[in-house]
Amino acid sequence: MAAAKVEGKDKAKGLEDRLEKAGEIPQFSVPRDELKRLIKELDPFRLMQTLKEYAAYCSAKTGVPVVDLSRGSPSYEHSQPSVEGDEIFGYMFLAASYLSSDKAALIEFKKTKSPATLERILKRVTREHGLGEQFIQRASRNLSAVMDHLAGVPSHDDNDKRKFKVKLYNEMLQYIRGIPYGPIQGLDVAKIYMKSILDDHDRSLDDKVKPNGKGINYNDILITQGVSQGIDTFFKSDHFEDGDIVFIITPFYPPYQLLTGHKNLQIIPIPSDPKGKLHLDTITELKKTISKWRQKDKDRIKSCIMIDPSNPSGWVLSKKEKKALAGLKDVAPNLIFCEDMVYKGYGRNRFVFMRDAAPGTPVITYYSGSKVEKRAGTRVGALYASKEAQDILRRNGILDKVIGPHKTAAEYLAQLKGGPAYHTNQSSTLAQILVALGGTFDVMNGHVEGFSHELAKTRRRLFKLFKMSAKERLDGSNYYFWLNVYSFVQRDLLKEKHDSKKYILEHLDVPEVILQAIEKDSTVLFSGSSFYPKSQMPNELHQSGYVELYDSKQNGHPETYIRGALPNTDPESFIKAYKNFRQVIREHVDQLRKEYARLKPSKRAA
Structure with missing residues (x-):
């Protein structure tokens, strides 16, 4: 009987080995090669659950607990409010x-x-x-x-x-x-809390920015079910017609492609370097190109999306960068900027509102009461439309057509989801009260600032771990760690000066490294290629007339970047996960080095 059991185990193990060699993952529906392809091509919003399921499967085999660093919202377990x-x-x-x-x-x-x-x-x-x-x-x-x-x-x-x-x-x-149903624009207590955030100016910026006016009116703020509903509401509005044009700074949060898909809006990327910094001359060239368009084509440019601080890179746009972007309104009369500032509290030492960097710019600002407040899942967002943005909507007859000439843009946008309050799918009134009371207390008592400071310390440890130069380090948000694997390999792992170095860099396979990190350490990370439009490739001429400013010799391809979110686990676990990831990279490079050594001289030259 015992012998039969052992034989049965051996057969099962043999079947598992054959399946894995055939490229299939036992008890997992996606073939490994297909999963690798999806890492390159599918945005994280749709891929995240699949990677987590694979990590859970691998964890069950190895006994290593899952470390999920993929989430864009704080983990409930590791970023508790006070x-x-x-x-x-x-x-x-x-x-x-x-x-x-x-x-x-x-x-x-x-x-x-x-x-x-x-x-x-x-x-x-x-x-x-x-x-x-x-x-x-x-x-x-x-x-x-x-x-x-x-x-x-x-x-x-x-x-x-x-x-x-x-x-x-x-x-x-x-x-x-x-x-049962709250007011369509949200509770006053929530709007006032959001006003305190949207009016907040960092004193350290006093020498860089003169705050514009006396702040905003809390009655003009719309409370939404998270930031996504606010953005979705705007992009489904009558401001847009089928096929209109939207600028977006890349890399960017991929669900924007889904949100802009409702009216088949065309996305024109405004590229940053892989680290996230904008090239001002690119914006100048884009502006020159648009100035030559026909007026009816200029009128179809309806929005420019800024995620600031950036998701995924963490870069915080400077006053100079925002001022340059604001100049696009000179050639696009219907342009309204979308300022998604959900990570503001993690980059406060640099953050500048568009309305302060370039007063008079039409802008809709979005905020979420879950990131800095560390209240994942509360789904309380805020939307504020500047007077200039409201003027564009009113000028084109959009506000008057829907609700009359004396209403605010917030009231108009609130009604786009279907009319009466109970059709708006608005944020829970209990969640609004929770965020307003708890968030105010935590801001008043320094808990938010303290949490951001702890993340900054972890980030500095990561800089040392990967020996990142000052030039590579982002002076911005503490929320994400944006690692250039290509640069790390080139700088720290390749000591040889002959052709093997070229071979290794050309065959560096970051999706493979991501899969190995899951298989060996149950760690879930995202590839940088997921944060770019499919149409955007290095050194490619876009319809706007400018060239992507990647230098592949220095920076590699977008897919050589990796994003991890710091609030998803405790600092020590985060550091440990990246130490393991560093080892996975080293093993991958060693494997490529061995592959090169096995090549015949003729193939090496090729």
């Missing part, structure tokens, strides 16, 4: 629940016009229902400080501030308990 921030929301939620079952207290709460009295009522009802005194005192104190801050954001005088604070408390009570 406990105190969550306590504030929990306290308010429980207090609202208790009030709803106490009719007398509820009437008293709604009638009071004093924030202090209102806060005493919340303490009383939570105490009566058995919450611990320490929790009540701490959460109540923190809640009052947060609400005091939010009530002051719209710049009320002291008397108005007290009234407004009571109004915000009542709004939260109303939408925590028993209102």
Whole structure:
């Protein structure tokens, strides 16, 4: 019987070996060669789940835990918000629940016009229902400080501030308990929090930027279900007609290709170097080319997408770069810039708003309450359309056609998803309150800045690990680590000066390295080629008339880059994963070196 069991195991192992040699992965639906091809050609948005499933399969075989560094949102396990921030929301939620079952207290709460009295009522009802005194005192104190801050954001005088604070408390009570659909533009408490972020200017930029005006009106902010819904809403609007043109800075977040596909919009890439820095002369050439177009073709240029700080590279656009981009509006009268700034908190030492870099530029700014706030999955976004952007929409009759001449762009865009509020698929009102209360507390108490500082320390360790020169390092966002494998191999692993070096660089196979990292260490990373339009290849002339500015001898091809997201695991696990990845690269280079040694002299020359 025992012999039969052993024989059965041997047969199973033999079958597994034959399947793997045939290019099939047992218990995995995608052939390995096909998976390798997909890494080159498919965007991460669609490939991520497949790679994670393969990593889980490999992990089951090797016993090595999966390390997923592919996510663009913070990992719930490794980027937790502060406990105190969550306590504030929990306290308010429980207090609202208790009030709803106490009719007398509820009437008293709604009638009071004093924030202090209102806060005493919340303490009383939570105490009566058995919450611990320490929790009540701490959460109540923190809640009052947060609400005091939010009530002051719209710049009320002291008397108005007290009234407004009571109004915000009542709004939260109303939408925590028993209102199925929130206002179409979002809750005031969420819009005010987003205003505090969108109005935020880094003092270190004072010598570079003069803030434009007195800030924005929170009533002009639209709360959306994450940034994607806000972008989707705009690109499905009547601002665009089938086949219109959109500029986008590459490399870029691939779902933009899906979002612009609704009306078959043409994407014209504005290339940066592989590190992410824009070539200003490229923008100048693009502007010259467009100036020669027919007017009706110029009118079809409708938007320019800026992900700033960049996903995937982390590069933060400078004031000079944004000012150069803003100049495109001189030759494209219907151009509205889209400023996706969800990673702003991770590149704050450099970030400049387009409205400050180039005042008067038509721009729609997007933000998300999950990245810096470390609240993955809350799906609370914000959209703000500048006056100049609204003027373009109004000039073309779009605002008037839909809702009349006196409405804001935010109200117009809010109604594009189907009319009534319950058709907008808007962000949960509970999520809005959670982000507003917890996010405000964490910003006020330095938790956000502290988290970004920790990521920056990890990033500096990675620079040393891969011996990256100052020229290669990105002075920008701490969220992503953008590694040039080609450059690392060329600089640090190839000591020989003969033809084997050329052979190794030409045959460097980053998708293969990505698969080996999954197979050996269960680590999931993304290839850089996934972050470029399929039409964009090095040194290729585009329809805009300019040439891609890659120097393949120095920088390699986009696919030689690798992206990992730092908030997806703890610092030590991240460093360990990249040490393992470095070893996988070295083994791959050694294999190529052996292949070259086996070649006949005639083939080496070829």
